[in-house]
Amino acid sequence: MKSIRLVTQALFSVLVLTLASGCSITHAPISMQQSPLPAGRVLPHHAVLVLNQELADYKVELHLVGGSDVYPIGSALQDYARNVTGKCFQQIDVVPSEEKASSFASDDLILIPQVVKSDTSFGNGQYNATLVVVWTVKNRTSLNVVWLKTITANASEEMGSPFNNFKHRRHVFQRVIDDLSSRTYEAFQGATALQGSQP
Amino acid sequence: MKIKSLILLASSSLLLAGCTTEKITDYQPASPSISESTAQESGVEVALDPFVESARTKKYFDIDAVAHGIAILHVRVANKTANQTFLVKKEDFQLLRNGSGDLTGGEKIESSSPTGQVMGVIGAGALMGLVGIAMVSHAAEVQRNFMSKEMGDQTLAPGENMEGFIYFAPVNHGEDWTRTATVKIKLAETKTQQSIELKLPLSH
Numbered sequence: 489m490k491s492i493r494l495v496t497q498a499l500f501s502v503l504v505l506t507l508a509s510g511c512s513i514t515h516a517p518i519s520m521q522q523s524p525l526p527a528g529r530v531l532p533h534h535a536v537l538v539l540n541q542e543l544a545d546y547k548v549e550l551h552l553v554g555g556s557d558v559y560p561i562g563s564a565l566q567d568y569a570r571n572v573t574g575k576c577f578q579q580i581d582v583v584p585s586e587e588k589a590s591s592f593a594s595d596d597l598i599l600i601p602q603v604v605k606s607d608t609s610f611g612n613g614q615y616n617a618t619l620v621v622v623w624t625v626k627n628r629t630s631l632n633v634v635w636l637k638t639i640t641a642n643a644s645e646e647m648g649s650p651f652n653n654f655k656h657r658r659h660v661f662q663r664v665i666d667d668l669s670s671r672t673y674e675a676f677q678g679a680t681a682l683q684g685s686q687p
Numbered sequence: 688m689k690i691k692s693l694i695l696l697a698s699s700s701l702l703l704a705g706c707t708t709e710k711i712t713d714y715q716p717a718s719p720s721i722s723e724s725t726a727q728e729s730g731v732e733v734a735l736d737p738f739v740e741s742a743r744t745k746k747y748f749d750i751d752a753v754a755h756g757i758a759i760l761h762v763r764v765a766n767k768t769a770n771q772t773f774l775v776k777k778e779d780f781q782l783l784r785n786g787s788g789d790l791t792g793g794e795k796i797e798s799s800s801p802t803g804q805v806m807g808v809i810g811a812g813a814l815m816g817l818v819g820i821a822m823v824s825h826a827a828e829v830q831r832n833f834m835s836k837e838m839g840d841q842t843l844a845p846g847e848n849m850e851g852f853i854y855f856a857p858v859n860h861g862e863d864w865t866r867t868a869t870v871k872i873k874l875a876e877t878k879t880q881q882s883i884e885l886k887l888p889l890s891h
Contacts, residue, residue, distance in 0.1 A: 551827045605810070607834050609827035616828065618835045633877060636774060638839020680844045681772055681877075 511555040514547070518658050520564040522571040523669040528677050532684075534579040535597040536589040536628065539566050543601060550608045550615065550657055557657060564665055565621075569601045572669055576676040590628060597634065597682075598626040604638070608660075614644045615660040619668055623675070625682065635681045641668035711749045711832040714852075716761070723761075729883045730768035731843075733872055736761040737865045737889050747836070749829050756857035758782065758864045762838055764874075765848035772877045775849065776840040777808045779873040782855045782864075783886075809856045810837075842877055865889035 544562040573580050577597075583589050589598045606619045618640065625635040643663035648656040676682070716736075723736040738744050738759040744752035752759050764775050838851025858864040872885045 605834060607827070607831040609831045611825070611828050616831060618831050620834065620837075620839065622840060632880070633774060633842065636840060636842045638841055640835060640837075640839060642835055680847075681842060 512549075512558055513555070514558040514560070517560040517563050518661055520561075520567070520662050520665050522567050523666045525572065525575045525669065525673050528575070528673070529683075530575075531577050531676065531679075531682050533577050533597045533682065534581075534595040535573065535577045535599050535625075536581045536583055536592045536595045537569060537573050538584070538586050538589050538598060538600045539569060539582055540585055540600075543569070543603065546603050548606045548608065548617070548619070548661065550610075550617075550660075552610070559658070559661060561661060561665070564661075565601070565603065568665055568669055568672075569599075572672045572676065573599055575673065590631070592628065596628055598628050598631075600624045600626070610647060613647055615647055615657060616642070616644050617660045617664040618642050619664050621668060621672070623672065625679075635679050637675045637679070639668060639671045639675060641665075641671055643667050711828065712746055714747045714761070714836060716850075724887050724889060726885050726887045727767075728885045730766065730771065731773060731874060731883065731885070732765040732767060733885055733887065734763040735870055735887050735889065736763075739863055739865055748832060749825075753864075754861055756860045758855040758858045760853050760855070760870070761850070762853055763848065763850040764843060766843040766845055768845050770845055772845070773843045773874040773883075774840075774877055775843050775874055777838055777853050779875075780808055780853055781871045783869045783871055784867060808853050810854075 543565050545560075546562045546565055547558050547560045550557040550559065570580070570582065577599075579595070580599075581592055581595060583592070586598065586600060589595075600623070602622050602624070604620045604622050606617070608615065608617045610616065621639045621641070623635075623637050623639065624633060626632065627634050641664050643660055643666070645656050645660035645663055647653055722739070723734050725732060725734040727733075738747075738761065739753060741751045741753050744750065744757075744759060748759065750757075760780075762780070764773075766773055833852075833854065836852045838849070838853050841849060843849060855864075868889045870887045870889060872887070873882050874885075875882045
């Protein structure tokens, strides 16, 4: 009887602390696989891909009751950008800033991916994630915007049980990167403004 | 002992209650809505459908947006030109109030003009501060849904069209914010950098 009482009190204390703390835990970067993309049209451009520090440092937050989990996904985003543009353009050079991109005289376009927002939720037995990435394509010499596209990727993943829900939390981010890759690939494939040799 | 067990049970229920949040309905307009207004300029057609009915905002956004002072506008843009590409950005949509009276709560009006008040678009991420939903999971899903349905900035090539929602806030709680309101839209042509301007009255 006494031990049951103690366990009940301990559980209640943990519960109250969890609810009251509003704590945020930053996890190690998630290792993600890049989606295989179909062979499609290769756009006739040499392009400079800007992978800046902002992208490299990007983190998503999974809101939970009483706190949140933070997952760094910058490395996966850089891989995604390399993967998709490598499939869609004749040649890709990678630089860390837009200023450096303008010095690549042999390239005609500058490609800039930027995560503008992300959000997560849970409910109905699922984790849900949304990631919004804007791709800006500029003419390297005039710096005019030639093409701009907002890609909104969504993914859901079952929450699982208390024993495996961390795995499911990581899976929802893998799924959102998969959705982002296929949507971005389709967007570049359908970009009429980029199909000619003159941007 | 019984009281402690009840407290524990109630607290656990509080945690689990968040897990019952339903996924919010996707918006797929089958045909132009009766509340839609359209305008065409230099080969670009814009159609605007204000969500002023509480039932519609509850169905697609899971909150009574009108009661919370959020103006929701569904936007469709079609480029019917043969050789021009336009840059369509949310920030180039402005809500104008031409009549008298305040459209907004007052703080978020970006600037004023001789013809009335001008209101800029607000991002989906900033909306939940206005709503104050108590349940964490519900609030998170409502916010994520706003973001997921938000119109993205993009270039529109000849023959292409796009659609999505844009949001203005705060408008007066419970007010029909479309009354005497007009939406001003500026679209820049990418090659010449020249802009075209459209004005669509939402009044009915």
